[in-house]
Every structure is written in structure tokens, then in C-alpha cells.
Amino acid sequence: MTNKQIKKPIWQKPWHFTETILIVVGIYLVGMVLQLSVGTFKFSNLAWPLNIIIGGSGIVLILLLSLRKQSSFFQWLSGVPFSVTLIAALIIQTIIMGITPQLAGALTHKPTVFDTLGFTRMTSSWPFILIYFFTILALTAAILNRLRIPKWRDYAFYLNHIGLLIFLFASGFGASDMKRYVMYVEENAEMPEWRVYSENKDVLELPIAISLKDFIMEEYAPKLTIIGRESGKSIPEKDPAYFQLADKKTDIEIEGWTIKVDSFIMDAVRNSDKSYREIHMPGSCPAALVTVQEKATGKKISGWVCCGNYAQLYMPLMISDKYSLVMTRPEAKRFASDIEVVAASGEKVSTTLEVNKPLKMGNWTIYQYGYDNDAGKASNYSSFELVYDPWLNAVYFGIILCALGSLCLFWIGNKKRKERNND
Amino acid sequence: MISWDHFNWFAGVTLGCWTVSFVNILLNKKILWAQVFTAIGFISYGLFIALLWINLERPPMRTMGETRLWYSFFLVLVGYITYAKWQYKWMLSYSLFVAMIFVIVNILKPEIHSKNLMPALQSIWFVPHVTAYILSYAILGAATIVGLKQLYQYDENDKLIDFTDNLVYIGFGLLMLGMLMGAVWAKAAWGHYWSWDPKETWAFVTAAAYLFYIHIRWNNHYRKTALWMLVIAFICLMITWKGVNYLPSAKNSVHVYGQQ
Numbered sequence: 001m002t003n004k005q006i007k008k009p010i011w012q013k014p015w016h017f018t019e020t021i022l023i024v025v026g027i028y029l030v031g032m033v034l035q036l037s038v039g040t041f042k043f044s045n046l047a048w049p050l051n052i053i054i055g056g057s058g059i060v061l062i063l064l065l066s067l068r069k070q071s072s073f074f075q076w077l078s079g080v081p082f083s084v085t086l087i088a089a090l091i092i093q094t095i096i097m098g099i100t101p102q103l104a105g106a107l108t109h110k111p112t113v114f115d116t117l118g119f120t121r122m123t124s125s126w127p128f129i130l131i132y133f134f135t136i137l138a139l140t141a142a143i144l145n146r147l148r149i150p151k152w153r154d155y156a157f158y159l160n161h162i163g164l165l166i167f168l169f170a171s172g173f174g175a176s177d178m179k180r181y182v183m184y185v186e187e188n189a190e191m192p193e194w195r196v197y198s199e200n201k202d203v204l205e206l207p208i209a210i211s212l213k214d215f216i217m218e219e220y221a222p223k224l225t226i227i228g229r230e231s232g233k234s235i236p237e238k239d240p241a242y243f244q245l246a247d248k249k250t251d252i253e254i255e256g257w258t259i260k261v262d263s264f265i266m267d268a269v270r271n272s273d274k275s276y277r278e279i280h281m282p283g284s285c286p287a288a289l290v291t292v293q294e295k296a297t298g299k300k301i302s303g304w305v306c307c308g309n310y311a312q313l314y315m316p317l318m319i320s321d322k323y324s325l326v327m328t329r330p331e332a333k334r335f336a337s338d339i340e341v342v343a344a345s346g347e348k349v350s351t352t353l354e355v356n357k358p359l360k361m362g363n364w365t366i367y368q369y370g371y372d373n374d375a376g377k378a379s380n381y382s383s384f385e386l387v388y389d390p391w392l393n394a395v396y397f398g399i400i401l402c403a404l405g406s407l408c409l410f411w412i413g414n415k416k417r418k419e420r421n422n423d
Numbered sequence: 424m425i426s427w428d429h430f431n432w433f434a435g436v437t438l439g440c441w442t443v444s445f446v447n448i449l450l451n452k453k454i455l456w457a458q459v460f461t462a463i464g465f466i467s468y469g470l471f472i473a474l475l476w477i478n479l480e481r482p483p484m485r486t487m488g489e490t491r492l493w494y495s496f497f498l499v500l501v502g503y504i505t506y507a508k509w510q511y512k513w514m515l516s517y518s519l520f521v522a523m524i525f526v527i528v529n530i531l532k533p534e535i536h537s538k539n540l541m542p543a544l545q546s547i548w549f550v551p552h553v554t555a556y557i558l559s560y561a562i563l564g565a566a567t568i569v570g571l572k573q574l575y576q577y578d579e580n581d582k583l584i585d586f587t588d589n590l591v592y593i594g595f596g597l598l599m600l601g602m603l604m605g606a607v608w609a610k611a612a613w614g615h616y617w618s619w620d621p622k623e624t625w626a627f628v629t630a631a632a633y634l635f636y637i638h639i640r641w642n643n644h645y646r647k648t649a650l651w652m653l654v655i656a657f658i659c660l661m662i663t664w665k666g667v668n669y670l671p672s673a674k675n676s677v678h679v680y681g682q683q
Contacts, residue, residue, distance in 0.1 A: 080638055080639070080641050080642060083638050084635060084638045084639050087631050087634050087635045087638065088635060090631050091628055091631045091632055091635065094624055094627050094628045094631065095628055095659075097619070097624050097672075098621060098624045098625050098628055098662070098667075098670070098672060099670060099671075099672055100672060101671055101672045102619065102672065122619075123619055171616070171617060180614065180615075220539045244539075331539050331541065332541065332542055333539070333540075333542070334542055334545070335542060354542070355542035355543055355545070355612060356542070356543065356545060356546045356608075356611050356612050357611070358611055358614075365610075365614070367613075367614050385614045387614045387615070392610075395616060396607075399603050399606060399607065399616075402599060402603055403599070403600060403603045403604075405599075406595075406596040406597075406599035406600050406603070407596065407600070408596075409592045409593065409595060409596030409599075410592075410593050410596050412592065
């Protein structure tokens, strides 16, 4: 085979890349005209059942086209030039999207050229939506074309393409039906909470109520670091050094200072003098007794450092005119909420919700979202994200098909193409 | 206990061995010793990763420095398997060379951080997601090397381009698996399987670029366009992996870890 195509006048069928590129540029320009005249595409306008009607009609239209025998238009629609050009269009748009900071929520500044062209909300811009829609059509056509003479040996093609079609359809058209809310629930409140905040901070009431029995939090031991007293930044500034407490028992050296930890208490409370003792109670806070020696002079300074919290003061150790040794706030290791969920249907579920372990109830999924960051362990509320997505099972089905198809790629390689070329 | 403080010892052994095998491949026809030294360097490197894993009490896959460890590890593995199967000596030497660059980067700029793992990263998907991606990056890196060789010395013969196709298919399969596992994980951790976070956007660009390659290669036409796309795809891959952290669009990315 050679790279040369037989010369033919443009627009004479079968269409190749020249015609295809012109058509895809045309689709893009139509999208741009819509973008400039109508403005950003609103997904909420495409909510059920309009999404299934429009998406479904597209697929039915392709199905009808596929029934016509030897339609060169259908051949083109299902062919390589169209798919490759659509992929290229998606690449260009997503590259723009990858460089331009994307906006969420309402526009708060005067629209710039990028805003008007839809670059700052790429997935809601008309050109992107149109290219997405034609990708769905091309994908459907490619699958139907191959299904005319179904062959078992095409299993990888079917898994990958049908999986991708289901995934793209359910995630794209399904986006119109998706809802995300945040609920803040106080610990041991008298009444379960059912008010939530939408992404635009509107307050709504949901058919799901949650009560919080307990908020649980575990923290990692904090770190020690030396900061410039004026800059407040850890040194060395280029690559700050942190000393994880309870990590190593050895001394550590930062920029000419040797730091030795004499004792470390995770739950500490300050005594009347400047020392600390171990007490497990709300408001206790990590503290450490350290000795810092300046290597050049041999000068030693000893004292307590504490990272502080809402109940206790932050305590640095001044080691020179310029520098202080400080303790960082501990990072969260695990946070979880012991909750009871009641649905309008009367269904009741008690569970412990934590990050990576959401609760699924029908089309709703409930997530551990956040807590009072300043109070940390002592937070008296927990927040949850409630996500409604009736298309989720379809999305998962598409993901499973694609995953199986990807596994097939390992042994299929380019064998298929060669078989085809030899046909 | 083994920590990053001991990295230079293990990496030194690895670099020494791999340099010997690299030179050996360039100078000799028979490369038995090169294979032995590749293996010793590989074992030293693998041992460090294993001991670091045990010491950190979590998989060393979170920070840049940690993922670079795996990249060198897998790249040499892929290079060796390729050599063993197809007898491409140059493939082994190139992958040794690139792997050594990453070892040296880790010695000069380790980008290592604490052992703390934030709650969102504590998931059964963590290890398979990152492993699939890094292994895929290594294979696609190898595909790029083969692609560049063809752009440099154009070859009408189908043998090398078929080999490139094979590497891309396998690399892309792993890339997709990594992405799909990431989607399932994201659903559990952040509430949505795809949020167009900058890292996700660039992962999409990367996957689409390889998809372009696979589709345009379907009829064995447009070989040069495909090979150039392979180079562009790999640049996108590098942006996804490393470059994203420096883009203005990524200042709120949820995928930027290990910077405190």
C-alpha cells in the first residue's frame, strides 16, 4: 500500500480527509455562531426526557441510514476520516481547555474574549457540544456498520466502541439530570437535617434527611520545621525541610541546626508554666519538647513547641533573631461520620460514612465531604455531599465494557488490521 | 530502616551496572554481560522500592520522585522484554539510557515528602491506578523511541511500524485501564467520575491523541502523520504527568499532591 490516494474532484464521493476536515470545520463554525448568538449551552435545558429524545433520535436516524444499502454517506459517517477528524477536533478543544483556567458557577467579572468564545467553559460551549454530538453519531455509525456482518473475532471492537458509546451518551446527555448538593449536619441535633445548598448556594429541601450521631477524626503526628520569623516561610525556601514527629528517633539537621526531640505528646494540654502534659480531652493538641543546637556556635536552646488549635495557643521556639522552630498543624488521617439516613419512602439506613466509602441509596450517593477545619477533631458538625445521578449504572456498564475492551488490546495489537487487509 | 537517605547507595549500584550494560551493548555483538548487569541494576533498584514501601507503610506512588522510581523500573523491564522477544538491542540501550536519566533526576532533585497519605488517597484503587498509568507511560515512552527512530531513518518496511503499533496498543490498553479505574475511584472519593480537573483534561487529551494514532493507522496509510502524532501524544503525556502542576489552569487542581 502507498500513501497516495487516487486524485478525484473535491466533494465527489467517496469523501476523504479534505472533505471531512471542511465538514468538521463547518460544524465547529456553526457551533461558534450559536455560542456568539445564544451564549453558553445550558445543560439544565436538556433535562429528562429531552436528553433521551434528542440523543435517541440521533441514534435512530443513524440506524435508518444504515438500513439503506450501499449509502456512501453512511460509509463516510462510519469511516476512518470522520472519526480521526472528530478526534482531532476534540484534541484541539481540550488542549485549549487544558491551558485556560475553567470557570464554575456564575461569571463574576466582565466577560473577556475567552469567556465569549466559550473557552473558559469549554464543556458547555456550543462547538464542543456539537462535536460531542457528532462523535456519538459517528460512533453509532461505526458500530452499526460492523454489525451488518457480525463476526465473533470483532469482540474487542464491540467492547471498546459500544462501551465508549454508552459511557459518552450517559455521561454527556446524563449530565443534564445530575444534581449535586452539600448538607451541613450538626452533631446530635434535635431534628435530622434535610436542607442542602446547591452549587449556586441556594437552599433547597431534599427527600432525604440525615442525623449525625458522632464525628470521628484521626490525625497524623505533626511536623517540625524552621521558619523565617519575617517571611513565615519554611527553610530552605526552595525545598522546605519538615521533620515528621514520631517518625524517626534520630536527630535531624536543617540548615546548620540540629534538632533533638526530648518528648512528644499527641494529646497535650498546657500547664500553668510553659510546659505541657498528656490529657485526652477535647481541645488537647500536639506538643513537643525540643532541643535545638546551632552547629557553628554550639549554642543550645530548649523549649516546648505547640501547633495550637481553637483552644490552645500556638507556641513557637525562637532559635535566633531570624528564625523560629515551629510545629505544623496535624494533617487528617481519617475522618468519618456515624450517621442515620432516612429517605422520604421511609427507608432507614445507619452507617459510618468516610472518604472513599460513600453510601448509595437508589439514585442518590452520599459522601463524607468536610468538617470544621479550624476545630479539627473537635468539629461539632460534618458536611456531606449528596449526588443524584440516574445515569450512573449506565456509566458503570460502559466503563466495564471499555475495561474489558482495553484488556483485549494487550493481545490483539494490530493483528486485526492485517487480517482485514488480507481479506 | 531504608528511606530516601539511602537512595544514593542503591541508585549508585544501579547506575554503575546500567552504564556497564549500556556501553557493552554499544560495543559488542553478544550482550550476555549487558543482560547480567541490567539485571543486577534492576534488582538493586527494585529492592530499594520494596524497602521504601515497607518503611513508608504505604505504596511509594504519591510524589513526583516516587513515581519516577517506578518509571525507570518499568522502562527497563519493558526494554528488556522487548529485547528478549524481538532481539532489538537498541531498544534495550535506549530504555537503559532514559531510565538512567530519571535515576539521576531523582538523585539531584528527589521531591520527597512525608509519609502522610491524605484520606482521598487511601483506597484500594490507588496502587492499580498508578501502576497501570506508569507502566503505560513506560511502554508509550518506548513506542515514542521507536517512532522517533523511524522519523529519523524512514523505513518502508512494515516491521518497525508494526512493532510500534503493538506497543501503542498495549500502552493504550493500560492507559485506558488506569483512566477507568481512576474514574471509578474518583466517583467514590470526590462524588463524580469525571470532573474535567486539569489533570483529567490532559489525560483526556493524551488518550485522544493515541486514539488518533490508532485510527489513522487502521488502513496502514498516513504513516508519517501517525508517527508525528505519536511524538505529540507523548508530549501531551508528559504534560499530564509533570507539566500540569505548572499550568495556570491547574492552580486549584485536586490532583496536585505532595506540595505543602
